[in-house]
Amino acid sequence: xxxxxxSSAATPVVIHRQDYRPPAFLVDKVDLHFSLHPTxxxxxxxxxxxxxxESRALELDGxxxxxxxxxxxxxxxxxxxxxxxxxxxxRIADAPDSFVLETLVEISPEANTELSxxxxxxxxxxxxxxxxxxRRITFFPDRPDVMARYSVTIEADRATxxxxxxxxxxxxxxELPEGRHWARWEDPHPKPSYLFALVAGDLxxxxxxxxxxxxxxxxLAIYVRDGDQDACGHAMASLKASMAWDEAEYGLEYDLDVxxxxxxxxxxxxxxxxxxxxxxxxxxxxxRPETATDADxxxxxxxxxxxxxxxxxxNRVTCRDWFQLSLKEGLTVFRDQQFSEFMxxxxxxxxxxxxxxxxxxxxxxxGPMAHPVRPDSYVEINNFYTATVYQKGSxxxxxxxxxxxxxxxxxxxxxxxxRHDNQAVTIEDFVQAMQDASGVDxxxxxxxxxxxxxxxxxxxxxxDPATGRYVLTLSQATPPTxxxxxxxxxxxxxxxxxxxxxxxxxxxRLAGENAAEAPEERVLLLEEAQQDFVFEGLGEGRPTPSLLxxxxxxxxxxxxPLESLGFLAAQDSDPFVRWESGQQYATAEMLRxxxxxxxxxxxxxPEGLAAIIAAVLDHAQSDPAFTAEALALPSEDxxxxxxxxxxxxxxxxxRQALRxxxxxxxxxxxxxxxxxxxxxxxxxxxxxxxxxxxxxxAALSYLAQAPGTDGLPRARAQFAATANMTDVLAxxxxxxxxxxxxxxxxxxxxxxxxxNDPLVLDKWFTLQATSSRADTLAxxxxxxxxxxxxxxxxxxxxxxxxxxxxxxxxxxxxxSGEGYRFLAEMVIALDPVNSQVAARMVSPLGDWKRQSxxxxxxxxxxxxxxxxxxxxxxxxxxxxxxxxx
Ligand code: 0A1
Ligand code: ZN
Numbered sequence: 001x002x003x004x005x006x007s008s009a010a011t012p013v014v015i016h017r018q019d020y021r022p023p024a025f026l027v028d029k030v031d032l033h034f035s036l037h038p039t040x041x042x043x044x045x046x047x048x049x050x051x052x053x054e055s056r057a058l059e060l061d062g063x064x065x066x067x068x069x070x071x072x073x074x075x076x077x078x079x080x081x082x083x084x085x086x087x088x089x090x091r092i093a094d095a096p097d098s099f100v101l102e103t104l105v106e107i108s109p110e111a112n113t114e115l116s117x118x119x120x121x122x123x124x125x126x127x128x129x130x131x132x133x134x135r136r137i138t139f140f141p142d143r144p145d146v147m148a149r150y151s152v153t154i155e156a157d158r159a160t161x162x163x164x165x166x167x168x169x170x171x172x173x174x175e176l177p178e179g180r181h182w183a184r185w186e187d188p189h190p191k192p193s194y195l196f197a198l199v200a201g202d203l204x205x206x207x208x209x210x211x212x213x214x215x216x217x218x219x220l221a222i223y224v225r226d227g228d229q230d231a232c233g234h235a236m237a238s239l240k241a242s243m244a245w246d247e248a249e250y251g252l253e254y255d256l257d258v259x260x261x262x263x264x265x266x267x268x269x270x271x272x273x274x275x276x277x278x279x280x281x282x283x284x285x286x287x288r289p290e291t292a293t294d295a296d297x298x299x300x301x302x303x304x305x306x307x308x309x310x311x312x313x314x315n316r317v318t319c320r321d322w323f324q325l326s327l328k329e330g331l332t333v334f335r336d337q338q339f340s341e342f343m344x345x346x347x348x349x350x351x352x353x354x355x356x357x358x359x360x361x362x363x364x365x366x367g368p369m370a371h372p373v374r375p376d377s378y379v380e381i382n383n384f385y386t387a388t389v390y391q392k393g394s395x396x397x398x399x400x401x402x403x404x405x406x407x408x409x410x411x412x413x414x415x416x417x418x419r420h421d422n423q424a425v426t427i428e429d430f431v432q433a434m435q436d437a438s439g440v441d442x443x444x445x446x447x448x449x450x451x452x453x454x455x456x457x458x459x460x461x462x463x464d465p466a467t468g469r470y471v472l473t474l475s476q477a478t479p480p481t482x483x484x485x486x487x488x489x490x491x492x493x494x495x496x497x498x499x500x501x502x503x504x505x506x507x508x509r510l511a512g513e514n515a516a517e518a519p520e521e522r523v524l525l526l527e528e529a530q531q532d533f534v535f536e537g538l539g540e541g542r543p544t545p546s547l548l549x550x551x552x553x554x555x556x557x558x559x560x561p562l563e564s565l566g567f568l569a570a571q572d573s574d575p576f577v578r579w580e581s582g583q584q585y586a587t588a589e590m591l592r593x594x595x596x597x598x599x600x601x602x603x604x605x606p607e608g609l610a611a612i613i614a615a616v617l618d619h620a621q622s623d624p625a626f627t628a629e630a631l632a633l634p635s636e637d638x639x640x641x642x643x644x645x646x647x648x649x650x651x652x653x654x655r656q657a658l659r660x661x662x663x664x665x666x667x668x669x670x671x672x673x674x675x676x677x678x679x680x681x682x683x684x685x686x687x688x689x690x691x692x693x694x695x696x697x698a699a700l701s702y703l704a705q706a707p708g709t710d711g712l713p714r715a716r717a718q719f720a721a722t723a724n725m726t727d728v729l730a731x732x733x734x735x736x737x738x739x740x741x742x743x744x745x746x747x748x749x750x751x752x753x754x755x756n757d758p759l760v761l762d763k764w765f766t767l768q769a770t771s772s773r774a775d776t777l778a779x780x781x782x783x784x785x786x787x788x789x790x791x792x793x794x795x796x797x798x799x800x801x802x803x804x805x806x807x808x809x810x811x812x813x814x815x816s817g818e819g820y821r822f823l824a825e826m827v828i829a830l831d832p833v834n835s836q837v838a839a840r841m842v843s844p845l846g847d848w849k850r851q852s853x854x855x856x857x858x859x860x861x862x863x864x865x866x867x868x869x870x871x872x873x874x875x876x877x878x879x880x881x882x883x884x885x
Contacts, residue, residue, distance in 0.1 A: 012874040024053035036156040061135035061142040121266040124201025134193035144192040145424040197274030231286040242305040273310030330393020344687040347575035361387035370481035380875035395554040408438035459559035475530035495552035498543040503571035605661035625691025652810035663706030697730035762799035769804040817858035824862035835873030846883035
């Protein structure tokens, strides 16, 4: 049964991009006064409003706010001139051209389990206003194209709330009777309401400072709970490096006297770029070697830089409406990726980012929620903070830079910011700036923003040894996605080279070009559905094409024969192509073995794949980080994504069998790596050290799979050594996945040691949720009842439920359907508590079209069961109903 959005009992409104209208009234100035109280916070708002549209009716958004009083230019407002809207908002009929509206409302931070608006976490006050949370604080035109100057006064108990923070610069503070005190903040920069922030409570500051390129001194502070001061070093270092990099790379300097960050353990996302007062999930601030893994450290660097870079791309220049979300997110992800590539090993960072794009965005683009980077409609905007808007959006910016060149891209950025500073603009404005600065026509390129789905790029070749003429035929097709049955070709930049049979690069001379200028690498632009590229003067050996170097476009490449893939994996100069060719090779072989497994044939390690692994291991010492990436087999989900009908059990069996055989075949070399890559003293968190640990732990994990090796004793010893969390967790993962007698004891010891550190305890949950052991589903069900499990804490929910449903395909897709049922139960329980997180959890159930009819029926039944719940949030409703369609 199809469940169109329109058939729901309480039909949620679909918002369309084409319906955008400028706001009827603008707000020039906002004065807010907060009197903080856990259940009865009072917010007084003075808005200086100015009419710009035709209508004289002012409508303000509001949600879960109780109006106490309102006045217009000092005169009390009452019905019928003042009207409460069914949405929770407020309407004032017959407003003047310019006036001051004053409202007093009451809200309950304690009752706010949605974590949107003003809420309590561990007794402290935090806000989250993106996308539409400000309306849960006061009545306001809560849309990003209303930019205003804010002045904020906060009043609270000094004892419980010694720290009072908001956006901008500090502008006074003082004592009040009855143990209360106040502080005022003024933000000189006009901003949309989604960038408003307030933090108040018992926090301590870790301080530093930064001198900008023009010599201004900026006071930096990271606010955390007492006891966590020692865990802020990496976040602070990342912040300072980001500030310096944005000046060097883009000439962008920070623009306030202070830059504050506050960390909170209850947070719906990673972090938030509120002007001058970023609010972070503790996961992306706190790190000590004994509590945080290398991946955690890298996550901190990425997210701290991301939020900082938003100061210009997002805050100074913001989005006209939420359909333009990728204007700030795609661009800012691109900037944070550039920064990470600059800070570490560029090639390895690129691989990791591509792996993530393919793990999260490609399935989204192929599933029921597929949408363009700039969506055309939504029901709940919070459902569109997606891998498509963020990661694919970043790839689109990267391609644009590839097309117009780095220097023009920088000019385009300068122009974009000069033109649009303090404005709320669109993706078209950004593309226009790039086009004007470069002189390159980008009109066709804009299709990348409008069209959903991952283009498939196919290769065909023909070569004539007699003439040395090689024809590369590239063709593209994008599969249909919901609401977009027909697709047009998009311009695809294909960075490439040609290799001679001995692996040396060949000169790339296209027909009609001058021989003297033939480069060894170039970028072909595929603009049509199919194009031939004719290379001449190549001699008589058959060349092998190395395509999509550096992953020059977010497409699926196919059509290269296995032998070319094997050759490229061993020979190409481009690390991305080397890695990618190995992955493609492994994928093809795994698909073959899955088919064989279904026919009752036991999988065996193909010799070609063994040869690639042997070649990878030959270079292990020279580049451990790359080797670790290249040793990893494609994930079960990635393989499933290549099948018409997935078979989670067969895929799992094949992948495990290959891992066992690799462990056995290469045991001596893996053991030697595990011995030789032992940690250096002191513990370091740089690219080289991270790479060594990654390879060492990859070796351990392979060894431990193989019977007859000393992998498990090695894991036990590594766990007991408690050197750092990366090594401890890698060892514990190996044990947790095994039937080793030390398993239970190790898990219990880890829990006992870290039960009071929520971020580490999350790892304990995730480890068990992602285990491949036969009893995992029962363990996960029991963990949902564990006293340390808490539906109100998004990190904990993601650590258990998210990790299981999205990271454990073989158990999530258990033939009994119990994995599906577990997820549905969790979504149902979570929706009334935190609908944003609940809606995000729905995604794995949307994959039913790729499953067997039996599984698909069970998945649909669970979606139907969720949909039948009364009072479902509109976000969960949207995800579930679209997943069923
Ligand atoms: N703009 C933030 C992401 C973010 C979005 C929504 C949030 O609450 C619903 C919180 C954060 C970023 O890109 O980091
Ligand atoms: Zn962002």
